[in-house]
Amino acid sequence: MSLHSISRRNALRTAAGFAVASLVGAPAILHAQTRTLKITTWGGKWGDIMKTSVLPAFEKEFKCTVQADQAFPFVPKLQASPRNDPLYDVLHTNSNEQWNSLTEGLVMPKITAKEVPNIADVYSYAVSDKIVGVSIFTSAIGLGYRTDKGLAPPKSWKDLANSKLAGVRGGYVIPVNSLGQAHFMMLGMVYGKGLTDLDAAYKALEALKPIKLVDFTGQMEKMLLSGEVSMGVIHDSGIYRYDGQNQPVDFAIPSEGVLALEQVLNVTPGSKVKDLAFSYIDYMLRPDVQKLLAEGVWYSPSNKKVKLDTKYDAKLFTSEAKVAQLIQPDWKWYNARKDDIDARVTKILRG
Amino acid sequence: MSAPPPNRHPLDAGHAAYLALNGALLFFLLAPIVVVVVFALNPTPYISFPPVGVTLRWFDKFFAGADFMKALWLSLWTASCVLVLSIAIGGGCALALARGNLPGRGWLTAFFMSPLMLPAILTGLALFQSYLLAGIGRPVWGLILAHTLIAVPYVLRTTLAVLYNFDRRIEEAAAVLGASPARVFFEVTLPLIRPGVFAGGVFAFIVSFDQFPVSLFLVVPNGETLPVVLFNYMKFDLDGAIAAASMISILLALSVVLVLEKLIGLKAYVKL
Numbered sequence: 001m002s003l004h005s006i007s008r009r010n011a012l013r014t015a016a017g018f019a020v021a022s023l024v025g026a027p028a029i030l031h032a033q034t035r036t037l038k039i040t041t042w043g044g045k046w047g048d049i050m051k052t053s054v055l056p057a058f059e060k061e062f063k064c065t066v067q068a069d070q071a072f073p074f075v076p077k078l079q080a081s082p083r084n085d086p087l088y089d090v091l092h093t094n095s096n097e098q099w100n101s102l103t104e105g106l107v108m109p110k111i112t113a114k115e116v117p118n119i120a121d122v123y124s125y126a127v128s129d130k131i132v133g134v135s136i137f138t139s140a141i142g143l144g145y146r147t148d149k150g151l152a153p154p155k156s157w158k159d160l161a162n163s164k165l166a167g168v169r170g171g172y173v174i175p176v177n178s179l180g181q182a183h184f185m186m187l188g189m190v191y192g193k194g195l196t197d198l199d200a201a202y203k204a205l206e207a208l209k210p211i212k213l214v215d216f217t218g219q220m221e222k223m224l225l226s227g228e229v230s231m232g233v234i235h236d237s238g239i240y241r242y243d244g245q246n247q248p249v250d251f252a253i254p255s256e257g258v259l260a261l262e263q264v265l266n267v268t269p270g271s272k273v274k275d276l277a278f279s280y281i282d283y284m285l286r287p288d289v290q291k292l293l294a295e296g297v298w299y300s301p302s303n304k305k306v307k308l309d310t311k312y313d314a315k316l317f318t319s320e321a322k323v324a325q326l327i328q329p330d331w332k333w334y335n336a337r338k339d340d341i342d343a344r345v346t347k348i349l350r351g
Numbered sequence: 352m353s354a355p356p357p358n359r360h361p362l363d364a365g366h367a368a369y370l371a372l373n374g375a376l377l378f379f380l381l382a383p384i385v386v387v388v389v390f391a392l393n394p395t396p397y398i399s400f401p402p403v404g405v406t407l408r409w410f411d412k413f414f415a416g417a418d419f420m421k422a423l424w425l426s427l428w429t430a431s432c433v434l435v436l437s438i439a440i441g442g443g444c445a446l447a448l449a450r451g452n453l454p455g456r457g458w459l460t461a462f463f464m465s466p467l468m469l470p471a472i473l474t475g476l477a478l479f480q481s482y483l484l485a486g487i488g489r490p491v492w493g494l495i496l497a498h499t500l501i502a503v504p505y506v507l508r509t510t511l512a513v514l515y516n517f518d519r520r521i522e523e524a525a526a527v528l529g530a531s532p533a534r535v536f537f538e539v540t541l542p543l544i545r546p547g548v549f550a551g552g553v554f555a556f557i558v559s560f561d562q563f564p565v566s567l568f569l570v571v572p573n574g575e576t577l578p579v580v581l582f583n584y585m586k587f588d589l590d591g592a593i594a595a596a597s598m599i600s601i602l603l604a605l606s607v608v609l610v611l612e613k614l615i616g617l618k619a620y621v622k623l
Contacts, residue, residue, distance in 0.1 A: 044587025069572045071579050072586070077568060080480050087483070218589040222397035 035064045037276050039090040040074040042263075044218075045241070049296045058283050064276055078106050078268065089271040090280055091133075095262045096178045098132040099331040107133060107266040115278040118285035118303060123323050125260060126302035130328035133266025136284045137299035140258035140317060140326065141182050144224050144234035148248040151230060157190045157254045160208065160231055167210045170220055170232025174349075175342040179217060182259040183233045184345065185329045190256055195329055198341070206348050213349065224249050235261050237298035240315055253325060260326040263299065384601065391594035409591030410599075419596065421573070422580040426560050427603075429491070429576060433498045433559035438552045440499065441506025442544070448507075449514035460511070464504045471501060471564035479568035494569045494576070498559040505558060506551030513547030553611055557604045 041050050047070050055066045069077075069088065075097050081087035083105070091098070091107055101107045111127075111134050113119040119127060119134055126135040143154045154160065160169055172180025184205065185195040192200020212229055214220050221238045223229040225247055236258075239251040265284060267277040283289060290301035294308055300317035301308070308318055317323050334341070390398050394406040413419050444463055448456055466474060478497045482489055521543070525535045563578040570579050581596055 042587065043583045046587070067572045070583055071567065071570055071572075071575050072583060073567070076476070077479070080476060080568070081483050085483075216586045216589070218585065218587055222589050226395070226397040226399050 035273050035276055036067055037064055037090065037273055037280055038067045038086075038088045039069070039280065040088055040092045041068045041070055042092070043070045044297075046293065046297050049293055053292060054284075054289060058280060061283075062276060062279055064273075066280075075101055075106070079104060082270070084270045085272070086268040086270045088268055089273055089277040091266050091268060093264060094178050095131060095135070095260075095264050095328075096181065096331040096335065098264045098266055099335050101266070102132045103332075103335070106268060108269055111267065111278070111281065116282045116285065118282050121305050122285065122302040123304055123320070125323060125326055125328060126262070128328060130330060131262065131264060133264045134281060134285070134302070135260075135262035135264050136281070136290070136302050137263040137294065138302065138317065138326065139235040139237045139261045139263075139299050140253065141179050141186075141233065141235050141261050142254055142258045143231055143252045144220070144239045144249060145231040145252060146224065146227060146229075146248055147250050149227075149230045153250065154231060154252045155255055157186055157256055159254075160233070161204070162231075165231055167212070168228070168230040169208065170212045170214065170223055170229035170234075171208065172220070172233065173213050173215050174345045175338075176215055177217075179220075179233055179235065179261065180213075181334060181338075181341075182261070182329050184341070185334065186256070186259055186327070189327075195327070196333060198337075202344060202348060205345060209349070211349070236315070240298040243298075243311070257325050257327045260328045262328075387594050387597045387601070391591055391598045393591060396590040409595040412590075412592045413595040413599065416592070418575075418580055419577070419592070422575050422577040423599070425491070425574060426577040429495050429498060430556045430559040432495045433502050434552050434556040436495070436499045437502040437506045437555035438548055441503040441551055441555070442510050442548045444503070445507050445510035445514060445544075445548075446540075449511055449517075460507075463507050466500050467504045471562075472567070474501065475565035475568040478565070482569070489569050489571045491574065494566065497565050497569055498562055499555075501562065501565060502555035502558050505554035506548060509547045509551035509554070510544055511547075513544045517543060549611055553608055556607050560604065561600065 041047060047068075050068060055068060058064075059066055074088070074091060074093060078087050078091060078101065086106070091101060093101070098107060102109055109132060111119065116134065122134065125131070125138070143157070143160060145151055145154060151164075152159075171183060174180040174184055184201050187204035188197035188201035189195045191197075191204040212223060212232075214223065217234060217238050220229070220232050220234050221242075224232055224234070224239075225242070234251070236251045239249055242249060265281045267274060267281070271277050285303050287301075287303055287306045290303045290306045291308060293299060294301045294306065294316065295312050298312070298316065300323075306318065307313075308316060312318075317326060386398070389400065389402055391409055392405050392407075393399060393402040394404045394408065395402075447453060448460055448463075453459060475497065478493070478500075479489070482493050487493065517540075522535050522539050525539045526532070530538065561578060562576070563582065566576045566579050567582075570576055575583075577596065577600065581593055585593055
């Protein structure tokens with residue numbers, strides 16, 4: 001055997017070895033390069049759109065994998081996970097829970113246009129001092145009502161106290177539902193000196209009895225659809241989603257204003273993929289993504305540049321004038337008093 | 352000579368009250384199931400009474416939903432594993448406690464029963480934290496172990512009940528007749544305690560299949576059990592699919608009981 005032939009054989013062997021190794025190792029290397037973003041997100045129609053359209057497109061563009069948790073409760077799970085390796089990189093909740101999370105050091109206090117460039121295009125409410133993180137959408141908490149019960153469309157929050165609605169008005173179990181908590185603060189504003197007038201709110205709540213209480217907004221929708229409730233506190237998307245289905249329900253914006261129910265995104269300080277987390281928030285604020293979700297679930301987009309189709313634009317909060325009707329509760333203030341409020345309202349509504 | 356009076360209870364006030372109480376209890380137990388059935392078969396996407404018709408659309412929606420199906424299979428798989436594990440662990444522990452002459456037997460029994468005394472939500476939270484701290488994440492086997500922890504006391508309790516009512520002379524007779532300890536166990540002890548073990552196994556299966564508080568913390572995205580999926584579904588889409596899923600759950604649990612009854616005769620245990 002010549003030296004030349006041995007060396008050629010060796011060369012072929014080595015080449016084949018490299019080829020096999022690269023074939024075997026390629027998926028592992030690719031896998032190692034694929035980063036995972038862990039987020040929380042809603043279920044229902046929102047979750048369907050996220051799973052089928054929004055997240056796959058994000059994964060493709062940013063060459064990553066998104067692990068989207070739809071199983072509540074998000075904040076307790078985040079609390080229980082190590083701070084330096086949090087269970088989520090991006091936390092999506094309503095505003096009240098973000099404030100709780102900030103108190104615990106679970107989320108960042110502010111997100112700016114430096115980290116998320118699309119923040120430059122959002123309405124001011126989305127990054128106001130009442131928001132921790134950034135609000136990507138909002139819905140409006142107002143009054144839903146039956147149109148087939150001979151009721152005049154409500155013009156004021158006070159219309160919910162109409163004696164004709166005794167037993168057929170609907171509200172929430174305040175300790176567990178943020179719409180109920182927001183409505184409670186609104187009672188303070190309508191009947192007293194402002195959102196923080198607890199005495200006026202307690203008194204007004206007492207006057208709403210008898211009232212049907214539910215835990216989730218989905219239940220309120222069904223109670224309105226079934227006619228069990230003739231008028232109830234609900235967010236606009238909970239009514240508008242039945243648009244075109246010939247249901248005898250409508251949504252009213254009381255003259256005192258509507259409460260903002262913000263969909264807030266924030267990043268956890270211990271996230272190991274912070275840049276990807278900011279990219280995700282930026283992506284969610286893109287006009288095309290905002291339009292897709294806004295028209296899918298009837299949420300008002302935060303990005304001013306979004307152009308919705310006429311029927312959505314007519315009803316959702318898509319201009320500075322409309323957005324001015326949104327009232328943002330001070331959740332930091334509320335959360336600090338939540339235990340006392342819970343005890344008192346439970347006593348009132350039980351009695 | 353006149354015929355003896357028929358063996359019937361006179362319908363006195365006490366007997367009537369007894370019947371009324373039983374009727375009320377049955378109504379209390381079965382009424383929720385009736386509501387679920389009405390909701391599942393009613394075409395309206397909300398609970399309405401009287402029903403406006405009969406439809407199977409909610410069952411269609413349930414069986415056509417990929418999330419529902421994935422969750423159903425995960426729940427069935429988990430419950431099946433829990434059934435096997437809890438029988439092995441609970442049955443073994445019961446034998447050791449009843450026969451092992453172990454010191455501190457009372458304490459050990461209390462220890463093994465303790466998962467039932469702790470709120471399940473706390474058990475779930477504690478396991479969640481432990482898994483994360485140990486760096487193992489939330490694997491399916493972690494969920495199965497957590498369910499097993501909750502299910503073992505059921506098997507333990509039912510097996511212990513059989514073992515304490517067990518006539519040990521039968522085992523002694525087998526031994527005297529020359530059977531080895533292993534043969535005594537497999538041919539005498541095991542057949543006699545089997546109804547108790549499997550009755551506990553049925554409980555274990557149902558407890559795991561319906562387990563919510565422990566699962567809440569231990570499921571992963573796209574790997575949720577049926578109760579967790581239903582809870583989250585209810586928050587956004589409260590329609591008849593929930594009732595259809597509940598009916599399926601009830602029928603599955605009933606099927607497990609009936610199959611086990613057919614296979615091993617749970618009535619024998621009931622008589623004990």
